[in-house]
Amino acid sequence: MTLGLSLGVVVGYLVVALALGLIAYRVSETTAEDYYLASRSIGTLVLLFTTFATLLSAFTFFGGPNLAYAAGPEWLVVMGTLDGVLFAVLWYVIGYKQWLIGSRNGYVTLGEMLGDRFGSTGLRALVAGVSLLWLFPYVMLQQMGAGEALVGLTDGVVPYWGGAALITAFMILYVTVAGLRGVAWTDTLQGLFMLSIVWVAAAWVLSAVGGVGAATGAMLEARPEFGSFGGGTYTPGFIISTAITIAFGVTMFPQINQRFFVAKSAATLKRSFALWPVLVLLLFLPAFMLGAWAAGMPIEVPEGANVLPVVLNEYAPAWFAALVIAGAMAAMMSSSDSMLLSGSSYFTRDLYRPLVDADASERREAWIARIGVAAFATLAFVASLFRPGTLIEVGDTAFSGFALLALPVICALYWPRTTRTGMVAGIAVPQAAYLLVVLSSVLPLVPTLPRTVFGGWDVALGLMVLSGALTVGVSLVTAPTADGDASRFAVVSD
Amino acid sequence: MTRSRSDLVWIPTFATLVAFAVPWPLWGVDRVVAGLPVWIWWHVAWLGLCATLFSLFVRSGAWERGMGREGAAAAERGGGGR
Numbered sequence: 001m002t003l004g005l006s007l008g009v010v011v012g013y014l015v016v017a018l019a020l021g022l023i024a025y026r027v028s029e030t031t032a033e034d035y036y037l038a039s040r041s042i043g044t045l046v047l048l049f050t051t052f053a054t055l056l057s058a059f060t061f062f063g064g065p066n067l068a069y070a071a072g073p074e075w076l077v078v079m080g081t082l083d084g085v086l087f088a089v090l091w092y093v094i095g096y097k098q099w100l101i102g103s104r105n106g107y108v109t110l111g112e113m114l115g116d117r118f119g120s121t122g123l124r125a126l127v128a129g130v131s132l133l134w135l136f137p138y139v140m141l142q143q144m145g146a147g148e149a150l151v152g153l154t155d156g157v158v159p160y161w162g163g164a165a166l167i168t169a170f171m172i173l174y175v176t177v178a179g180l181r182g183v184a185w186t187d188t189l190q191g192l193f194m195l196s197i198v199w200v201a202a203a204w205v206l207s208a209v210g211g212v213g214a215a216t217g218a219m220l221e222a223r224p225e226f227g228s229f230g231g232g233t234y235t236p237g238f239i240i241s242t243a244i245t246i247a248f249g250v251t252m253f254p255q256i257n258q259r260f261f262v263a264k265s266a267a268t269l270k271r272s273f274a275l276w277p278v279l280v281l282l283l284f285l286p287a288f289m290l291g292a293w294a295a296g297m298p299i300e301v302p303e304g305a306n307v308l309p310v311v312l313n314e315y316a317p318a319w320f321a322a323l324v325i326a327g328a329m330a331a332m333m334s335s336s337d338s339m340l341l342s343g344s345s346y347f348t349r350d351l352y353r354p355l356v357d358a359d360a361s362e363r364r365e366a367w368i369a370r371i372g373v374a375a376f377a378t379l380a381f382v383a384s385l386f387r388p389g390t391l392i393e394v395g396d397t398a399f400s401g402f403a404l405l406a407l408p409v410i411c412a413l414y415w416p417r418t419t420r421t422g423m424v425a426g427i428a429v430p431q432a433a434y435l436l437v438v439l440s441s442v443l444p445l446v447p448t449l450p451r452t453v454f455g456g457w458d459v460a461l462g463l464m465v466l467s468g469a470l471t472v473g474v475s476l477v478t479a480p481t482a483d484g485d486a487s488r489f490a491v492v493s494d
Numbered sequence: 495m496t497r498s499r500s501d502l503v504w505i506p507t508f509a510t511l512v513a514f515a516v517p518w519p520l521w522g523v524d525r526v527v528a529g530l531p532v533w534i535w536w537h538v539a540w541l542g543l544c545a546t547l548f549s550l551f552v553r554s555g556a557w558e559r560g561m562g563r564e565g566a567a568a569a570e571r572g573g574g575g576r
Contacts, residue, residue: 089511211529213526220526
């Protein structure tokens with residue numbers, strides 16, 4: 001009975017989201033700009049929540065509380081710093097400039113923007129290729145999260161692969177039908193939903209254990225080190241490199257980066273920017289503190305399980321636990337549908353059209369996009385079945401890969417002297433080095449290269465510095481190519 | 495021109511906001527205040543401060559001037575957006 005109820009709540013939620021997508025589909029036009037960017041017509045509330053919901057995924061909803069449970073509540077500060085503050089500042093530095101030149105020149109993807117500026121199809125394809133490469137583990141992360149969520153909710157009756165398959169099927173269906181308008185609308189629903197549900201969850205659990213003071217007291221009794229800031233996993237190196245690589249990585253995430261193009265007006269972008277830190281705090285505080293408080297609760301968290309569903313199963317009624325899982329599924333879907341949609345725009349516009357068939361009709365391109373989405377999601381699903389790491393590990397790998405794009409892009413946006421060769425060197429070399437580090441931990445052939453050095457400093461941070469240095473250095477010693485046009489990125493005062 | 499020079503204040507302001515979103519001065523401090531470790535309160539207050547200063551930044555017009563859009567910045571100062 002309870003099992004049926006729980007599954008009913010989750011599936012019911014998915015159906016509501018799908019219905020909303022179908023309504024959006026009905027008001028959509030059949031142009032690429034509408035499908036990928038909702039014709040640049042997104043207002044403040046929807047922009048705020050679509051960015052919010054897109055950004056927050058299985059990584060936040062399950063990975064975050066898990067880490068807080070295992071290592072202490074400092075994760076709140078790490079994520080708050082990178083998402084709430086650093087990302088907001090980058091939103092201004094990268095996002096606004098992209099919006100200005102994007103709406104003037106009609107860009108849809110990051111690769112398109114850079115390719116046009118430097119007059120290079122190769123650079124365009126390189127950016128798209130790198131983005132799709134790192135998008136893959138992140139889509140996989142959502143499927144892993146959904147699989148684990150349903151196992152936790154149903155006590156193992158629904159197997160891990162079943163949960164992962166459910167979300168995969170749903171995502172494919174959704175993205176191939178709805179386009180960005182549908183994604184943005186459901187994101188708004190999903191963002192509001194997860195925000196309210198996580199507060200109700202915190203209130204419910206806290207009232208059951210006797211309030212905030214009692215929960216913190218029990219946590220400190222079980223893990224005294226959780227009370228003081230820093231220590232253990234949280235070395236300054238870990239905090240700084242995680243915050244920097246993730247925040248910069250996020251801005252280069254296709255689905256987030258494309259959000260920089262969709263705002264209706266500058267005022268929309270600005271309002272969202274100012275509200276951002278508060279919104280981030282409102283979600284992270286209850287979610288991560290629940291994870292940390294769980295350390296003091298008399299619960300058993302099985303190996304490989306997520307802590308949040310275990311806590312809820314203990315302290316909240318089954319239907320409510322199911323609602324929270326639905327909220328978490330919402331977080332994962334709202335991220336992965338956007339990822340797949342952005343991924344398909346990168347694939348069709350930056351790889352397929354320029355390299356394979358320049359004269360493809362809109363209709364053909366639309367089909368290629370949809371087939372691409374289905375293939376990509378299915379491959380990620382298969383990979384997710386192998387569970388190559390924890391949610392945080394898989395997520396962090398993807399973030400760092402994207403972060404290596406950020407400095408060359410900032411150079412291109414602000415420094416007219418940047419050359420094509422500088423861009424290619426600044427992107428390709430650090431990417432190759434980082435890929436080697438990541439692959440060395442998976443492939444048995446080569447000795448494992450360390451991911452962190454000197455007590456928690458991420459290798460990716462060093463590679464970010466390298467990418468910036470290479471872009472600037474190589475640009476200084478090479479001449480701009482005739483096809484490049486720095487004025488494409490000039491901001492006009494109107 | 496003087497407006498642009500005063501806009502430069504935002505650079506150290508943003509740097510400070512980013513740097514101290516992590517409560518470094520409370521490293522190792524374990525006092526509990528109102529049910530939560532005191533460094534969590536620091537972080538909560540800090541993000542509130544960030545939102546406040548961000549909206550001041552938006553309203554000041556420095557955003558547009560920083561991007562080289564003098565005209566839009568002036569319009570913003572005069573008309574308070576659109």
